[in-house]
Amino acid sequence: MIVTHTTEIPVLWSHLDANGHVNNGVYQAYLDEARMQALEKIGFSIREMRENLVGPVVLKAELNYHKPLNHPDSVRIETGFRDMTVVRGTVLQNMYRVSDGVLVCEAIFSALFFDFAKKRPWKIPKHFFDQLTTA
Numbered sequence: 179m180i181v182t183h184t185t186e187i188p189v190l191w192s193h194l195d196a197n198g199h200v201n202n203g204v205y206q207a208y209l210d211e212a213r214m215q216a217l218e219k220i221g222f223s224i225r226e227m228r229e230n231l232v233g234p235v236v237l238k239a240e241l242n243y244h245k246p247l248n249h250p251d252s253v254r255i256e257t258g259f260r261d262m263t264v265v266r267g268t269v270l271q272n273m274y275r276v277s278d279g280v281l282v283c284e285a286i287f288s289a290l291f292f293d294f295a296k297k298r299p300w301k302i303p304k305h306f307f308d309q310l311t312t313a
Contacts, residue, residue, distance in 0.1 A: 181256040182310075183216035186276065188252045200247035206239070209271050209285050212255035220309040231295040237266075238288040245275065245282040252276040259310045265299040266290035267310065 187208050195201040213234070214224060227233040247253060254274045261268045266289065273283040293300035302310070 181258050183212070183219045183257045185212035185215045185255045185257070186252055187211060187255070189247055189249045191249045193247075194249055198248065200249075202241075202243065205241060205243070205247075205273065205283055205285075208253055208255060208273065209241075209283075209287075212257050212271060213269055213287070216257040216259075220306060222306050232291060232293050232300045234289050235292045236287050236289050240286045242284045243282070244284070245280050247275060247282055253282065262302075262307065262310050264301045264307055 189200055193200045193204045217234070218224065252275075254276050256272045256274075258270045259267055260270060269285075269287040269289055271285040271287070272281060273285070274280060275282055291300045291302050292298070
């Protein structure tokens with residue numbers, strides 16, 4: 179995977195489930211945040227997406243959980259993009275515990291960019307597309 183962005187997120191006590199580790203649904207939230215930060219890094223801001231009524235939509239999510247996360251700790255998420263076309267692509271993400279560097283989750287997302295006003299796929303502007311395919 180070619181890493182385009184690295185995000186670090188603290189594990190909050192409120193993220194824990196009854197078993198005392200991070201709930202699997204919270205992993206999704208961490209991965210969502212990291213994907214949006216990766217887009218922000220290339221200048222594709224959330225504000226701009228909202229103003230233009232466009233944005234990414236996950237079509238398929240595949241998560242492989244390897245190790246638990248606990249509080250207090252943090253996660254480091256590496257995000258990369260592959261198989262990009264002008265409307266869709268694949269996002270690869272690896273999540274590591276900061277305390278020991280152990281891989282805790284691998285994720286693959288199939289996604290597209292969507293025009294919410296027109297209710298159809300949206301073509302990524304060339305300057306963003308070029309950054310996603312060369313990163």
